[in-house]
Amino acid sequence: MRLTSVVILTALTGLAATSLGAQAATAPKRTVISFQPLNAIFSVYSAEIEHAVGTSATLGVGGSYWSSNDDFGDTKYSSGDLKLKFYPEGHALQGFSFGGQVGYTSISDNTTDSFGGSSKSTAHGATIGVALDYNWLLGASKATYVGLGVGAKKIFANSDDIGDATLAYPTARISIGYAF
Numbered sequence: 001m002r003l004t005s006v007v008i009l010t011a012l013t014g015l016a017a018t019s020l021g022a023q024a025a026t027a028p029k030r031t032v033i034s035f036q037p038l039n040a041i042f043s044v045y046s047a048e049i050e051h052a053v054g055t056s057a058t059l060g061v062g063g064s065y066w067s068s069n070d071d072f073g074d075t076k077y078s079s080g081d082l083k084l085k086f087y088p089e090g091h092a093l094q095g096f097s098f099g100g101q102v103g104y105t106s107i108s109d110n111t112t113d114s115f116g117g118s119s120k121s122t123a124h125g126a127t128i129g130v131a132l133d134y135n136w137l138l139g140a141s142k143a144t145y146v147g148l149g150v151g152a153k154k155i156f157a158n159s160d161d162i163g164d165a166t167l168a169y170p171t172a173r174i175s176i177g178y179a180f
Contacts, residue, residue: 029052031051045064046063047062048083050093076109082101083101085098086099097135098131098133102127102128103129130152131171146175
């Protein structure tokens with residue numbers, strides 16, 4: 001009798017754990033952490049975290065570092081942004097989204113002229129941007145995140161302070177991440 005009770009209790013516990021695990025695996029994901037591995041080839045390093053604040057909207061934080069070196073100098077951009085996205089189909093973190101971002105960017109430009117002279121300039125300022133994205137949650141547990149996006153960003157800094165650095169530019173992303 002005691003052995004039968006132990007076997008039944010063990011079987012019920014196993015079934016309950018399996019059932020709860022299946023429910024957790026199919027539960028809607030609320031947060032994504034991602035990075036952009038393909039942009040790293042071009043010395044652009046970016047990562048972000050995005051969290052659903054409803055069925056159609058997310059809030060996120062992202063950071064980027066970009067460096068360009070050539071024969072005449074070195075330009076570096078570092079930025080951090082707060083992002084708000086709207087998913088019109090009502091599935092936060094999945095499908096088409098559009099949104100905006102505000103943030104802060106720091107730029108440094110070290111230039112060397114043909115006579116060997118050099119100059120260093122820095123600037124920093126607020127930023128604003130827009131983005132159009134399409135995201136997928138893949139796999140049986142919908143935990144693998146893939147995102148594609150395009151947009152534009154404007155840096156509000158004095159262009160005279162930063163030499164050849166660009167203050168408005170297009171953006172593109174291919175992100176890979178984990179959803180939970």
